Amino acid sequence: MNRSTVSVNGRIYRAPTAPTVVVCIDGSEPDYFDRAIDAGAAPAVARFRREGFATLSRCVVPSFTNPNNLSIVTGVSPAVHGIAGNYFYDATAGREVMMNDPRYLRCGTLLAALAQAGARLAVVTAKDKLRRLLGHEMRGVCFSSEKADQVTKDEHGIERATDLVDMAVPDVYSAELSEFVLAAGLALLERERPDVMYLSLTDYVQHKHPPGDPVATAFYAMLDRYFDAFDRAGAVLGITADHGMKGKAGPDGTPNVVYLRPLLDAWVGAGRARVILPITDPYVVHHGALGSFATIHLERPADAPGVVERLRATPGIGEVHERAAGCLRFELPPDRTGDVVLVSEANVVLGKAPEEHDLSLLREPLRSHGGTSEQVVPFVINRPVRDVPSSGADGLRNFDVFDYVLNRVA
Ligand SMILES: [Zn+2]
Numbered sequence: 165m166n167r168s169t170v171s172v173n174g175r176i177y178r179a180p181t182a183p184t185v186v187v188c189i190d191g192s193e194p195d196y197f198d199r200a201i202d203a204g205a206a207p208a209v210a211r212f213r214r215e216g217f218a219t220l221s222r223c224v225v226p227s228f229t230n231p232n233n234l235s236i237v238t239g240v241s242p243a244v245h246g247i248a249g250n251y252f253y254d255a256t257a258g259r260e261v262m263m264n265d266p267r268y269l270r271c272g273t274l275l276a277a278l279a280q281a282g283a284r285l286a287v288v289t290a291k292d293k294l295r296r297l298l299g300h301e302m303r304g305v306c307f308s309s310e311k312a313d314q315v316t317k318d319e320h321g322i323e324r325a326t327d328l329v330d331m332a333v334p335d336v337y338s339a340e341l342s343e344f345v346l347a348a349g350l351a352l353l354e355r356e357r358p359d360v361m362y363l364s365l366t367d368y369v370q371h372k373h374p375p376g377d378p379v380a381t382a383f384y385a386m387l388d389r390y391f392d393a394f395d396r397a398g399a400v401l402g403i404t405a406d407h408g409m410k411g412k413a414g415p416d417g418t419p420n421v422v423y424l425r426p427l428l429d430a431w432v433g434a435g436r437a438r439v440i441l442p443i444t445d446p447y448v449v450h451h452g453a454l455g456s457f458a459t460i461h462l463e464r465p466a467d468a469p470g471v472v473e474r475l476r477a478t479p480g481i482g483e484v485h486e487r488a489a490g491c492l493r494f495e496l497p498p499d500r501t502g503d504v505v506l507v508s509e510a511n512v513v514l515g516k517a518p519e520e521h522d523l524s525l526l527r528e529p530l531r532s533h534g535g536t537s538e539q540v541v542p543f544v545i546n547r548p549v550r551d552v553p554s555s556g557a558d559g560l561r562n563f564d565v566f567d568y569v570l571n572r573v574a
Pocket residue numbers: 190191228229230367406407
């Protein structure tokens with residue numbers, strides 16, 4: 165790098181002195197590591213806990229993939245970066261849109277700034293939906309394992325990414341999609357020694373298997389083998405998650421869903437409220453577009469206080485706020501948030517109406533995320549850290565991880 169520091173979104177980061185790798189484990193409820201370590205399946209992470217730094221941190225709510233990945237690479241909340249969900253209602257355009265496009269991003273990323281300062285960057289994501297946001301204005305390698313066989317030097321900074329890894333390009337719904345990311349990252353580390361890498365996985369396994377389940381433990385054992393390899397290759401390694409994951413079904417396996425539209429139709433009149441579920445994305449098979457966060461746009465904003473009051477009295481609903489209070493509480497951009505913001509209780513999800521969610525696609529009892537109940541995530545560094553802010557682990561956010569690996573490793 166040609167400078168000793170870069171300044172991004174009000175934070176200052178030092179130039180890396182060793183290859184620096186941040187891994188975002190999608191949907192990593194803290195229990196997954198605890199159970200894997202108890203089973204002796206995650207010796208490297210157990211070692212980092214003893215010899216490095218390990219604590220818990222809080223992610224951004226809505227506890228979804230895009231808002232949190234963007235917070236991690238920008239160092240700020242969605243109120244600043246603008247990516248408030250996978251999906252939102254564009255009130256000016258009058259339509260519901262995916263937030264995959266970089267034009268929705270309202271600030272620069274640390275990754276782009278580091279590349280601009282001369283650092284060599286590599287980003288590998290599991291799903292292609294994140295690639296363009298993470299790679300926005302970034303010079304370097306950036307591709308997804310989902311589309312690793314479709315890369316070009318021009319667009320992705322690399323040719324024949326499939327040659328990096330001795331694996332076929334995995335199915336988008338598979339554990340291998342994440343393994344491919346780590347295998348490609350390790351190959352890049354050994355072959356090209358990039359200064360900074362960001363590797364973002366997928367939560368396919370966590371949506372299906374609870375902590376301690378043999379499939380989940382095998383997945384975490386696989387992750388641990390790569391973490392060990394990164395550590396032994398001399399990398400500074402930071403590990404966190406975009407969100408946790410909780411069971412959302414009752415004892416008989418039926419999902420606990422509060423369908424919002426029938427309630428709203430009864431309260432404010434049919435068709436006068438638009439329910440937005442920002443978990444919605446093109447990959448709905450494992451969660452049926454059911455998550456624990458929703459925002460509601462009202463035809464008559466004056467209905468908001470009454471709707472808030474009635475939702476608060478509804479079983480299964482956690483917190484409910486009007487827009488201004490909700491945006492303050494969850495650090496969200498008001499212009500991309502409805503008149504009402506709500507999260508469900510921990511083991512409940514929010515739906516639009518029964519006919520809009522195809523639950524027949526679910527093969528296992530529903531596990532999902534989106535609310536405050538999935539806000540606690542692991543925060544692990546493979547080296548000891550110094551200069552921990554006095555607020556300590558209490559105020560720690562998953563999007564402090566680059567600050568830790570670049571500024572605070574001893
Ligand atoms: Zn996620």
